[in-house]
Amino acid sequence: MYRVPAARSVPEMSSPEFDADAFHTFEAAGWEKHADGYHRFFAPITTRVTDQLLDACQIHRGSRVLDVATGPGYVAAACAERGASVTGVDIASEMVKLARQLHSEINFRQSDAERLPFTDNSFDAVTGNFAILHVGRPERAATEFSRVLAPGGAVALSTWDSPDRCRLAGVFADAVSEVAAPPPAEIPPGPPFFRFASDSEFTNLLAGAGFADIRVRAVSFTHLVPSADALWDGLLGGTVRTRASILGQPPETQRHIRAAFDQLVAEYHGEGGLHMPVSVKVASARRPGHPGRIARRRARQLHRLTPGRLRRG
Secondary structure (H helix, E strand, C coil): CCCCCCCCCCCCCCCCCCCHHHHHHHHHHHHHHCHHHHHHHHHHHHHHHHHHHHHHCCCCCCCEEEEECCCCCHHHHHHHHCCCEEEEEECCHHHHHHHHHHCCCCEEEECECCECCCCCCCEEEEEEECCHHHCCCHHHHHHHHHHHEEEEEEEEEEEECCCCCCHHHHHHHHHHHHHCCCCCCCCCCCCCCCHHHCHHHHHHHHHHCCCEEEEEEEEEEEEEECCHHHHHHHHHHCCCHHHHHHHCCCHHHHHHHHHHHHHHHHHHEECCEEEEEEEEEEEEEECCCCCCHHHHHHHHHHHHCCCCCCCCC
8 A cells, every 4th residue: 555645845846937839839849749658657547537528528429529639549549439529639749640540530630728619519529638737828728618519519628637646747847846947948838737736726727718617626546657767758758748857967966866866756656667656637518598499400320320220210
């Protein structure tokens, strides 16, 4: 049994006031370089909450789904397996390229979550697995999600929980904090990394975009990492802001951060490697209103076309 440490004071890697465009550009450029690293390390982690996202949106055969910040397309592929008509979008062309390689049958395109190239009421559901912490203007993105949803449509988003509960990411934040390393100059200040670990912040984000029936819950599990080196290399090879916050430091500061990191992960050593506690916040909500006549007609058509169903006439 591995205990969750008491909350530590973690300095935010960002400022309340910042250049959202500069941060957005920084994130987009970073993901162009680290798509493969993200896929190698995070695939078995982020996919652990895929079913929760799809269940929250009640995705089923015939659902029109937009998967935002689709990355390698994990959630989009799960939607397709349920029979949904899904489109995946990502701001990084390398992520889109990787997603197409992994899931050639799915429609993927490059797109900015803050400026979605779709008409109003285009989708029945919007999913975003770990998307909201990577955009410069979360409120604008949430408003876009609402705009492209049909009345009654659902949204489901996820993000890392607080660093004291999600130790997979928290040990890095704590190591930087213990060394008192300032943010490197090359990182544009951005939204607080753990902002939406707060239920109230997540709720306010969706309420501000006009959503109703908002629910926020935590999904917790343990992820086995073979070694401290594997965790260190995996996080630095598959992230943007965390990578820059450490590798942008002077060499001596990097060594101090690594020493603090090694001490922090020591308590999670067990059989097979490090047993790292992971906690994810999943928020879901619905756009107010009821599906119109077109949506009801689509549902009836899909029902009639269900294999094995007898038709009249």
